[in-house]
Amino acid sequence: MSEQLIQLRQELAENPYVTFDSDGNGVSRVLDVEWDFHALNQNKKIIFFGRIAEKYRLDIQSYLYALMQWQKKNSSSGSHAPVNSLIGSKSQLNILATRWGKSEFSLLSSEREWKKCTQTLHGVGNKGTCKNLASVINAMLKAGLVSRYVYKRDYIQWAQPDAGNGQAIAFPEAIHVSILKTVVEFVETYHPYRHQISAAMEKLYTYQDEMFNAKLKELGVSALSHMQMNSLRNRMSRITSQWPERKAIPNFSFHRSGVWLGTLLRMCFICVGLFSAARKEELLSMNKESYDDSLAAVPKVSGVSTKGNKGERICMTWNTAPIAKLALELAFDATQAARRYSLKRLANGYQNGLLTKDKYDAKRQDLESAFVSSDIPYDSEALINKTSLKFHIYRADDGFNMKEFNINATTEDVEEFDLLNPERAGSLKVGGGLPKLSPHDLRRSFVVFMVKNRLGNILTVKYQLKHRNINMSNWYANYSELARTSQLLMDTQLMSEFNEAIETSAVDAWDEIYNVSDTLSGAEGERIAQNKAERLAQGEEIVMSRSELLALVRSGDKSIVLLPTGGYCTNRNCERLCSLMDIVEAPCEHKVITDKAGKRLSRERDNLIASFRAINDMGDYANELILDARKKKIVSIEPTLVKHSIPFDSFNDDIKAIWS
Template sequence: MSSLVRAKPYINNTVVSRTSEGETLSLIYDESWDLSGSEAKAVGKNAVVSFSKVEKQYRRHIQDALFSIYEFLREQESAPPTASQLNAWRRGLEKIAQCLSGCNWNSLSDDVVYRMFKRKVSASNFNDISIRGMLTAFNILYQANLIGRRFSGDELLALSKGRITKQSIAIPIDMYSAIIADAINVVEKYHVLRHGISKLVSQVIQISDDVKSQCDFSNNSLTKEQNDKAVDHQIRKRLKNIDHQIPDFNITLNGSELGKIQSACLIVTLAFSGGRIGEVLSFNPSRYSTKQVGKHKLISIVSGETSKGEDGIPRTVTWQTHPIVKDALELAFDMTESLRDHYKTLIDEKINSGAYREDEHAKASKELNSAFIILRHNTTSAASFVQANSQRLLTQYAASLKLTAHCVRIVVASNF
């Protein structure tokens, strides 16, 4: 092993990451490191290392250690660590610091200090996942020459309080069938009307923009909240005059009616593809196709991105599916076409004004290719333009079917 080095303190303006154009993005002692300028992520995911919840007495020392590791690996000409890896090492270093009561990592080379450390680990009631995280952090510290002791996995795992076992909750078949049947009915009912829904949404956006541009509150004494309520009132009055032919569809400002249809499309896609929520968010109609199997059989397939087991780096995979997924994706995508165009105009304006970086614009553009985008037309910015809260969507959909509160909790706990 090479001679040991200390994780030196860095100057405050040490640059950790840059945008794709070379501009400074994150400094070493920022509350988070944004690696989006150099790291590709799956749809709806962020390349961010967060330190906001690290105890302040340890935060800078952990940032010093992580950046020393980052520089070491970069000098070794290996692939730079991903945000996912850095977050995992950060969690491990946090637990080590708590049990060591400090961040002098190499003090663990002293047998007396190491025995005290093991007693603290044992008293902390860590499960084996936490201890494996600490071992991973120890290994990278050793690899980067920041610590001289090699740690025995068996020795530390013996201090574990065991595995966390999560109870798997299965949805009763009758409840599952009811949810799927209702979702399929929604897809079949509105699929043919999807372009009409998009035109209706376009009208809502236009009315909202017109009212906001016509209202002048510069000389009144009302608060911003009162002014916003006055604007909403005017918008709602004008929305009542819209005549449309979409059955069982109420026009709302918050996208709740669109949300019901979108949730049905999401449920159908999840149920008939086997994809996880994060993977399904990368789907759109162009991802669906058919494949010839043998001479006379066609099977439906859908492709998307997954980052499972890839340290957060996306790769494309394919699932066998059912033709109903094609309709679900077309409905979810086409009914939000005008909303998608609205968001594209918004992000184009932001990059033209300098409010968005190229990286942010590219990320948002990629997310807007999803069939499952956010439904808040009055948003001016968003951390993500895809629907990422599957529990909320499932809860709302299950509740709309008049399931009991207990049944709704089962649906959410099962993660569908």
């Protein structure tokens, strides 16, 4: 047994504190079913072990505690990993234990036990899941808890073949636009009613509390049975359905559990998400003060992020659209009654010792969000004991209430979906809806829509999504360029216009060569000039008409490319880099330089001279090679200028700083 394991066993014998309050007092012990991290003020505040099988729970808690102690010891700030990461490690340890059938993870050092464990891990999930399982084992190695390192070649074998890479989906453009239209119309419709909605809900809470308390008093009980509660709810529902507020607000209905308000909050959340691409927790941190258009032409929303910052809260901003202002105002103002109701009960709970100061402060911070819980229980203790008072914006079973969007995919939608999401090809059916709709799908769809329609590039994506690595931004933009290209290729009218424009440009170039330019240089240009002189000597006024040139271009007999170095190349299979090779090799045999191209070369030469002299004046030896190449380029242009009778001053500057 390693020294670290012996020390761990000794520490655990005393069941030490693992979490502390903001004053440094112990809160949760290692073997408690719940670890309370409220004092850290991170997005995740609780680690709950109650759903882990009892035979594994104590070992998982012990090893997680050991990882935290190692992290604190080896961190420059003396802190452990963010709570969200610890929750992930807990889950990974639980997967290992339930698959393997054991939770004494030090046994993984044994080849025999490792073989047994890995045999149970085949097909455990996608590559990401397997990588995370390997990471927690490698973390235990660093902490001295096991002597086992898992390489990629090992964990990649556990992946389920058809599990995909777990990437969020990108919406086909027509569906994306349809969702945008739905949420914008919803926000614009209900924004004028936001204060009326809150007033109506406040009236409902007050009335229902009075009726509930009266019923308790009437029956002389402290709680109602399930049947009694249902009877009371039905009675109150019949009465409130006749209230004038029900008709004054379009399609409005009263629900203490927050059903109608939940739809409103989801619509507002999706609206801000589609116009900012912020993450779920970042969006949930926003309120109506988050929007700002006073300092820049492009409005912004601000929110709190903990991603990539060790769980610490930092303020960030995202570019957005004016509709985000209305969405945040609607979400915040419509839930003001729920916010006031919750604040009152929190204050009572804190005064009566039902809440610690850290929990009280954390729940008050939750209520600063525009997206507060719209489910108001009758029992005050049930409300104050909620893990979070923010609205549970997304549930896997209802996928953002996708029925609200009435999506009916067309054949074109399905084809585009399969192109954008090849690992999910076939999951969107004609006439059906999206296979899922999560907060991260909003982010990826934002990126694909933006890149596909050239509203921004990968650097724009990196800024907007707050990525530290541009490779992640590229991953989010996967297949967007392919979709745009495919869309262009399918537009026959547009492609026809492209082809026509290309043909016209080619004819213009050949017309300039045969009928406009007085002088032609370059190897191919000189051959054409000689042929042209012979034909003119025979009395021809126009060497070649535009219609003849067009026929030759369309047949493929003539091909031409505009060179960045000036002039044209007539070799359709050319692989030369003319700007470099014209200096170090024999001139191209297929180049044509017209009078117009000669003038462009003259201007380029002037710019090169100005650049040469500016660099040369620095007197830096490191620039010698640059200056030498630039000088050769300047000199190489001069014979062309002579042939086209373009005046110039000879260039004889010496390089000032030369290595000896």
